[in-house]
Amino acid sequence: MFKYAIVKTPASTLTAGITASPELGAPDYAKALEQHQTYIRALEACGVGVTVLDPDENFPDSCFIEDVAVCTRAFAMVTRPGARSRMGEQEDTAAVLSGFYDHIEQITAPGTLEGGDVMMVKDHYYIGLSDRTNREGAAQLIAALSAHGMDGSMVEMSDMLHLKTGLSYLEENILLAAGEFKNKKEFRSFDMIEIPEEESYAANCIRVNDYVIVPEWFPKTRKLIEDAGLKTMAVDTSEFRKLDGGLSCLSLRF
Structure with a gap:
């Protein structure tokens, strides 16, 4: 069960954020x-109780707070983002997390790690090796997990921005998957819900206690989740999608 979430208000510089989908247009700040x-x-x-942080105009992508920390049951890991423009975003995160955790760890150079590449399944953490997360960063997280009685493993990636761009663990052994992750050997033991290609964005959902929060406008995915016996709640994230962001990206949940 999650008790807390931390979110960061979007900055007015949001329109200058990183995107691999310029064809979707610039985000509308007021709508965001x-x-x-x-x-x-x-x-x-x-x-959950939600802590809302002020916007940081120096970092257009800073509302995607999931990338700057990994929250476990025993400690929080402050990350080191792999995107150059996001380097430094994480510096004030430790102070915020220290109000919730006694143990704060930190990824150090040359390691890079972004929380969007980390998927928690009970006490095991799957870590995607992406353009944003390298082996050194993943190894540092695995070492910290091991020291606290947990473990982790690395997942090779080729297509997705982040691991959780195409994967969401919905508890009860249910895994939502899209694209390259549908056939990964690491996930064969899960009860997999395969997302249709045209709704691949909806693979990024979040299970928060009794509900799965899903992105609005993806009815096939929502029905598949409900057919698995889970309750859903839809939220429109159209403006964050324009910056390659999804539901999980917008909060730290623990």
């Missing part, structure tokens, strides 16, 4: 703020 408020209300409806 509205969607962010709806997202917060959805988290609260799932029973």
